[in-house]
Every structure is written in C-alpha cells, then in structure tokens.
Amino acid sequence: MNIFGRTTRKTLWKNKTRTIVTIIGIMLSAAMITAVLTSIVSLQEYALNCAVYQDGNWHISQENLTQEELSQVREDEDVDSGAAAQELGYAPVENKWAEKPYLYVLGADGLFMERMPVHLIRGRLPENSSELLIPNEIVERGQAEIYVGDQLTLDLGDRMLGGETLYQHNPLMLDETGELRETLQIRQARTYTVVGVYETPGFEDYSSPGQTALTCWDDSSAAETYSVYLLLKDPGKAYSYMNGSMYTGTANTDVLLYSGVSFYDTFYKVLYNLAAILIGLTIFGSVSLIYNAFSISVSERTRQFGLFSSVGATRRQLRNMVFDEAVYLSLIGVPLGILCGVAGIGVTLNLIGNKFYSLFGVGQVAFRLKISPFALAAAAVLAFITVLVSAWIPSRRAARVSAIEAIRQTGDIKAGGKVKTSRIVYRLFGLEGMIAAKHFKRDKKRYRATIISLFMSVVIFISASSFCTYLTDAVTGTFQVHDYDISYSVPQDLKDSQGNPVSAGQAAALLSRAEGVTRSSFAAVAIEEDLEIPPEWMPESTRKYFEGTGTGGVETEGAEGFQAGLMIYGVDEVTYRGYLKELGLPEETYMDAEHPLGVGYSWLRDFNRGTERVESLQLLDQERKSLPFWHLNRAKFEQMLEQGNTGDMTEEEYEQRRRSCLESRTLEIGTYADRLPFGLNRSKNHSVCIVYPISAFEKLNLGSTSATIYFEAADHSLVFQNMAEEAGKNGLPREYLYDVYAVNENDRNLVLIIKVFSYGFIVLISLIALANVFNTISTSIYLRRREFAMLKSVGMTRKGFRKMMNFECLLYGLKALAFGIPTSFAVTWLIFRSVRMGYDTGFYLPWPAVAVAVGSVFLVVFATMMYSMRKISSDNPIDALKDENQ
Numbered sequence: 001m002n003i004f005g006r007t008t009r010k011t012l013w014k015n016k017t018r019t020i021v022t023i024i025g026i027m028l029s030a031a032m033i034t035a036v037l038t039s040i041v042s043l044q045e046y047a048l049n050c051a052v053y054q055d056g057n058w059h060i061s062q063e064n065l066t067q068e069e070l071s072q073v074r075e076d077e078d079v080d081s082g083a084a085a086q087e088l089g090y091a092p093v094e095n096k097w098a099e100k101p102y103l104y105v106l107g108a109d110g111l112f113m114e115r116m117p118v119h120l121i122r123g124r125l126p127e128n129s130s131e132l133l134i135p136n137e138i139v140e141r142g143q144a145e146i147y148v149g150d151q152l153t154l155d156l157g158d159r160m161l162g163g164e165t166l167y168q169h170n171p172l173m174l175d176e177t178g179e180l181r182e183t184l185q186i187r188q189a190r191t192y193t194v195v196g197v198y199e200t201p202g203f204e205d206y207s208s209p210g211q212t213a214l215t216c217w218d219d220s221s222a223a224e225t226y227s228v229y230l231l232l233k234d235p236g237k238a239y240s241y242m243n244g245s246m247y248t249g250t251a252n253t254d255v256l257l258y259s260g261v262s263f264y265d266t267f268y269k270v271l272y273n274l275a276a277i278l279i280g281l282t283i284f285g286s287v288s289l290i291y292n293a294f295s296i297s298v299s300e301r302t303r304q305f306g307l308f309s310s311v312g313a314t315r316r317q318l319r320n321m322v323f324d325e326a327v328y329l330s331l332i333g334v335p336l337g338i339l340c341g342v343a344g345i346g347v348t349l350n351l352i353g354n355k356f357y358s359l360f361g362v363g364q365v366a367f368r369l370k371i372s373p374f375a376l377a378a379a380a381v382l383a384f385i386t387v388l389v390s391a392w393i394p395s396r397r398a399a400r401v402s403a404i405e406a407i408r409q410t411g412d413i414k415a416g417g418k419v420k421t422s423r424i425v426y427r428l429f430g431l432e433g434m435i436a437a438k439h440f441k442r443d444k445k446r447y448r449a450t451i452i453s454l455f456m457s458v459v460i461f462i463s464a465s466s467f468c469t470y471l472t473d474a475v476t477g478t479f480q481v482h483d484y485d486i487s488y489s490v491p492q493d494l495k496d497s498q499g500n501p502v503s504a505g506q507a508a509a510l511l512s513r514a515e516g517v518t519r520s521s522f523a524a525v526a527i528e529e530d531l532e533i534p535p536e537w538m539p540e541s542t543r544k545y546f547e548g549t550g551t552g553g554v555e556t557e558g559a560e561g562f563q564a565g566l567m568i569y570g571v572d573e574v575t576y577r578g579y580l581k582e583l584g585l586p587e588e589t590y591m592d593a594e595h596p597l598g599v600g601y602s603w604l605r606d607f608n609r610g611t612e613r614v615e616s617l618q619l620l621d622q623e624r625k626s627l628p629f630w631h632l633n634r635a636k637f638e639q640m641l642e643q644g645n646t647g648d649m650t651e652e653e654y655e656q657r658r659r660s661c662l663e664s665r666t667l668e669i670g671t672y673a674d675r676l677p678f679g680l681n682r683s684k685n686h687s688v689c690i691v692y693p694i695s696a697f698e699k700l701n702l703g704s705t706s707a708t709i710y711f712e713a714a715d716h717s718l719v720f721q722n723m724a725e726e727a728g729k730n731g732l733p734r735e736y737l738y739d740v741y742a743v744n745e746n747d748r749n750l751v752l753i754i755k756v757f758s759y760g761f762i763v764l765i766s767l768i769a770l771a772n773v774f775n776t777i778s779t780s781i782y783l784r785r786r787e788f789a790m791l792k793s794v795g796m797t798r799k800g801f802r803k804m805m806n807f808e809c810l811l812y813g814l815k816a817l818a819f820g821i822p823t824s825f826a827v828t829w830l831i832f833r834s835v836r837m838g839y840d841t842g843f844y845l846p847w848p849a850v851a852v853a854v855g856s857v858f859l860v861v862f863a864t865m866m867y868s869m870r871k872i873s874s875d876n877p878i879d880a881l882k883d884e885n886q
Helices: 003-014 016-055 067-074 110-115 136-140 235-244 253-258 265-300 302-310 315-360 373-400 403-408 423-442 444-478 504-511 540-549 573-583 634-641 651-659 694-700 716-729 745-783 785-793 798-836 847-872 877-881
Strands: 060-065 079-092 102-108 120-123 131-135 151-161 164-166 183-198 210-216 225-232 249-251 486-490 517-533 562-571 598-601 603-608 613-618 626-632 662-672 687-693 706-713 737-739
Touching (some): 003 315, 016 373, 060 235, 079 210, 235 249, 265 444, 423 798, 444 745, 444 847, 504 517, 504 716, 517 573, 562 573, 573 687, 687 694, 716 737, 745 847, 798 847
Antiparallel strands (some): 131 210, 517 626
16 A cells, blocks of 8 residues: 555544544445335335235236137237136125125136235135135125035026126126116036135225136136236336237236336336435435535645645645545445445334235235345445545545645635624624634635535435425325224114114214213215216316316216216214314304205315326315205105116116106305315215205205214224224114224324334434534534634633634524525425425425424534533643644
8 A cells, every 4th residue: 555545544543533423424324325225125025025915926917808819819929928717607606795796707727826816715726627716705704604625506607787798897786776787697507616715816806796716727618708817028018018909908007016117107207206305315415424524634634735745746646545535434434334224224124014014905925124236236336426426526625735835724714804893793792703703704614614514404404304294295195094083884774772763963972972082073974976067167277177187087978067976964063063163154154954054175186197196176166156966866766766677777778767866956055165074084086075064964855864973082992892882782783883093004004104214314314414513513623723722822711712602603503594494495395396296285394394403503503512612622722732733
C-alpha cells in the first residue's frame, strides 16, 4: 500500500468518532436498501405461493371447448402446456346449501391434479374414472350425508333455461319467490366410489351453482366439452393472448400479478413511483450524511492535502485519497449494513408473519424470509454508489486547493472587509450573539454545511411521514373497514322461540344488555334496483367522467341515463338525532314523519378504466331535491309469476313481466352528506343512499324490508359470546349474529402491515437524519476549538458561551425550518400526485410530522451542542491555540 493509503488509514483511526458515525451512516443506508429489496422479494414470493396454492399454477383458462378446440389450443406456439378436464356435467345432490344444489363433475388429467389446487383433507386421490373426490363444503356447509367409501350414483346433465345451456359462470337462476327457473337435462347416469374429500378449489366461483367434484380422465366418456388451464411460455403475453383468442378465456389474475404481469399499468406506475420515492429518500438521506462526513474530513485534512501537493502529489492522487477513505469505510459499513438489513427484516417478518397468513387467507403456506443474491448484490451496489457519490464533490474540492492556501488555511474564512451584524442581535443576545453572527458571516462554508444537514433532516422526516400517511390512507380507503364490531341481521318475520314476532328495535334493546357493548344502532333498509339517473341529474364532472369512460361500471340504457341502485334506510331515532347534530341539521325539519325529508348520500367510488385509477364522484347533483324512482310491487309480481312456469321463460319475458309490476314513487331530499350514520356501509358501489328516521321510513310503506343491528364493543370476541348468551336467554336465533370485526381481520392486518413497515422506515430514516446532524454539528464544534480557546483567553465566561451557543442553535433551527418545511411540502405534493395515479384522494399536509420536526430540530441541535461543548470544555486554551489541526 502506498503512502496515500497509509495516511488515509491513520487519519480514520485518529478521528474515531467521525469514522464510527460515518460507518453507522453507511450501515443504515445499506440496511434500509437491503430491507426494502428483501422485503419486496419475500412478500412477492409468499404472495405468489399463496396464489398458486389457492388458484393453481396456470395463466389462462378456457372453458366449454370441443375436443378439436382443446387440441388446437394445446398446440398453440405460445402455450407451454395445458392441464385439461372433461366437463362431465351437473348432478342434483341433497344438501342444505341452497345456492349450490349440484355436484359439478370434472374428469381431470394427470397434469390437472398436479397443477390445480387439489388439496386433500382425508382419503386419497382418484386413480380411475370410477372413483370420485368430493369438495369439503358439500359435507361441512351443505351437511350432505356423503362419506369416504360410499357408492354414489349421479344423474349427470346440462342446466337449461329457455333452450339455452348454462355453465359454471352462470349463477343459479331463481325467480322473485326463490323458486328454481332452470331445468336439468340428464345425459347419463354414472356410479362412483367416493375415495376422498378435498378443499373446495379456488377456481370455483362463489356464485357457481355446482360444487366441483373430481374423477380421472376417461377417453371413453361421453364428455362434449372440456376445460383447459394453460401455462404460457411468456406470462407477459397472457392478456394479449386472451384478448386475441377466439375462445372465451379467464386470466389467473393473482398469479400473473405476483409474477409481475398486470392488466392495468397503473398498478405498476403507482408501485414504481412510490418505490422510487422511498429509495430516493433513503439515498438522499444517506448522501447528505455521508457527504457531510467526507466534507468535514476534507476540511480537517486541508493542511495534509497541501503538504502532499507541495511535494508533487497530483490532483488525481489527492482525489483518490478521498475515494480511498470511501472504499475503506464501505468495506466495513456495507457488509455490516446488509447483515443488519437482512436480520432486521427477518425479525420484522417473524413478528408479523401471522398477519400475512390471515391477509392472504392461506395458513398452509409458510411465510419465509427469501434471501435473493440478486437483491443483496443490488443493495451492495446501490449502497457503494451512494458512498462514492457522497465522496465525489469533497474529492474535487480537495484536489483544487493550492499548496500555499492549504498550508495557510485561508480558504475557509474570508472576511471580505468589515463584517456587519444586526443591532437587534446585539440587543437580544449581547456581545456573545454578535460574535456568533460575525462567525457565521466569516465561516460560511461550515455554517451552510450545518444548515444543509438540518434542512435535509427536516425534508427527509416530513417526506417519509407523508409517504407513509398517504400509503396507509390509500389502503384503508380501498379496503373498507367497518365502524362497528358486531351485527345482528333481522329478517322481516323474526320470531322468538315462543313464536312471538320481534321487531328490530326490540331485538336491539335485548342484545344491547350484553356486557361490553359501548354503542348500538339499528337500521331498516329497502333496496330498489330501478333508479334511472338521467345525465342532467348529475354534476358536470360526473357526466364527463361517464362520457369519457363509457359506463364506468354502471349499467346504462342508451341515451336515457344510468341505471343504479337505490338504498333507503330507516335509522333508529337516537342515532338519527346524533347524525343530524353532526351535520348541523334541524331536528324539526328532518324528524317530521308526516312529511319525510331524507338526507342523501350519492358518493361513487369507481375504477376508471380510461385513467386506470380509483375515482370518487357524486352520482347526483347537490341541487337535486326530488328523486323519482320505480318501486317493484312484490306482491303483484309474485302473483303474476304463479300464473306461469318460470323455467320456460326467457330472460326477456321474465324482465318484461317484472317491469309491468313497477310503480312510480318519489322521495324528497333535504340535503346531501359526505358520510352515513354509524353502522351504515353501502353494499353497492353504484347506488344512491337516502337516510330517514325509522318513524318516517315506516310511513313510506316500501313493502318487505330487512333490518340490521350494529354494535360497537370493547372486546369483540368476549362481547360476541355474551351477546350469543343474551340471544339464547331471550329466545332469539343465534345464526343471525355476526362477528364483523373478525371477518374484517384481513383488511386490518393489511393496514397493520403497512404501518409496521411505515414506522420502521420512519425510524431508520430518522436515525440517518440524527446521525447526520450529530456528525455535522459535533465536528463543526470540534473544528472551532482554537476559536473557543481564544474567546476564553480574553475572558468569555461559561454563561457567555451558553448565550452564544443558544443563539447559534436558534439560528440553525430557524434557517433549517425556513427552507426545509416548504421543500418538504413540495415533496409531499409529489407523493400525493403519485398516489393519486391509482387512488382518488385529496391533498393534505402531515401537520403532526411538521410539529415533531420543529420540536426535534431544536431538541437535537441543543442536545448536540451541549454534548460537543462538554467534550471541549476541559481543553487548555494554550494547547488548543497550538493545535495544528486548525
């Protein structure tokens, strides 16, 4: 090693505090980059494994193919392979799951059994075409008396309605009375031996009327149609392949998404923009810390560089001395940082891994930390580049200093004539404040370095907080979390165990006695499907939105307008009065049962396929106070249906009879609100809600309605048990009681995961900022030892020093905040714009983070000043004045 490298190592060893702080900064930078990349790789791997477990390892499925079409699809040049199954037909089976009265039998080939989500619970897989594997829900939910080893004879056939064949994607066809409209046309009878029970497969839609049973492929079967699940050679072509195919197809969206393929580019635009901001903040904070460390090191070594320059060292050699320092520090900091990043994210994932289980609903797939060599190499390269970039500017400054100037050290302080200071400073802080102000004007480089360090810390902290806040809000807004914990559904004909009718109000009063209930409410609801909204009823922005995106998800009827749902609520009097008080509305106007005046809510949240983002709009103009709609006279309609066989009706005939039973009604709206009362959540995205007190709702006479009771609980599981006991004591059916809090566990876990990572990111970025400030200020104070020694020698007291340093702290903090807060607001705006690409939200500033930043700046500056001054307070003035480092 040459003289330059040995000198650099000795300098690092001599300045241990600065060296350690710089290494810590490099470690934090490498750790954060490693944690981000490793967590992304681990989460993507886990999500992909969960998607494959639930839905199977395939990209595109095609159903109802003929044997010739199946062969053609499998031989396509873009297809790697296809798992196929014979669609043997539907068979009626006795079970208590009314929405799924059939077994849907598939004859699966070997590849199907291997790639599709066939997860055995008990028994074994079928080995020939006379053996059958049944889904667990037909036994558990349907309570069918079918056991392993049973002989099962099934009459297999096709579902028919009005001469048309129905398939698995067609739900069960029922009329308004709940009677079956479709018929089953039997093709063959087959006898099977039940050999096993498996988990209901993910490729079966919840609305599908047949519960999927599996047997083995049989070339001699009379199957007329086939299903195939394709793996493509290039998953990126999945959606274009599906759109270009002549056959109807379905994409395995989750598997494709976690493989890096999304139908909408917005998903990745938002993801990449937010990731870029996250990595940018990390590198920005790291560069600011490490740059200041090297800048201070160059200032300390100015005389050293001058001596080398005087004996013939070239500019390149002087620059390399700074880069040598960067390499030495990186060799220690980067590996340690990567180890800390992997360990930190490993501990974090271990602590919250169970939250991911409930989030994806797959407890059988273990969440494991995935250490990707590529991710670690990328983290190491990024961290090393960050260090080199940080050292580049100081290295240029070191190479430009002339030998004479470096030895005399005249470059840092340039008075430039008489230095003037404000009289206000002298009056407020006296002579000490004036001396500090003169110092700042003379030593501008070090003063600016400290201000820049604080400025960057403020920007990093507020920007990181904004990033986390917007991300959390987007998640909570997209995945709705109810404001109640427990609900009780009240059908129209609810009766107790004695046969006595029970109203929603009576049931609410009884169940509210349960210990632990903190709040309760009930609401009756009438759902009307026929609300036609002409374009002129809409605000201009909503009208333009639909004109630009087609339907935007709302059914249309040509130029007549939009077909939406109407939900009419009747809320209990106490809750409604509280709701009116929140909105500032008069009770005498909105509680008048004789002249009902409702509160409207017409906010629409819709995925815009044109802009590929979720948007919020008003369906109705705020000036629209009268709302005509078509009300279905259900009694008349049911009577009409009894006169004919609904199974012989086509969809057009059925709808024509239904429309003949519609009656024109009108609702009066007093005002529109931006929220609904406690407990009410729209079950339909494209619907208008009108809220009345229960007394006014009953006067509307809307026919058969249901009601729901909402409870807020201190401990949802304990209160749920208490409420079940209370229901039993009062003879109320327990099956209508739901623990909504437990059902929504997935949404809350997602929010918790976001918060854990968000706060972890804020903590790490704050540590970088703190290390940056500490390193800058403490080193700056150390470099001023000769100045302080001179002031001591002319009689400045400890009190005078404190007064001078207090002024410096105040000046540092105010200057940093004056530049940092506006800049952080600008970064917050960029974050808002990135989030708004995929989620419609308003711009807001993170005022709590701003308050914390303001307090922290002064706290950190004062604490660092006190620490640094205490370190040099015992210096002998004579020794400090003779110190050659200055």
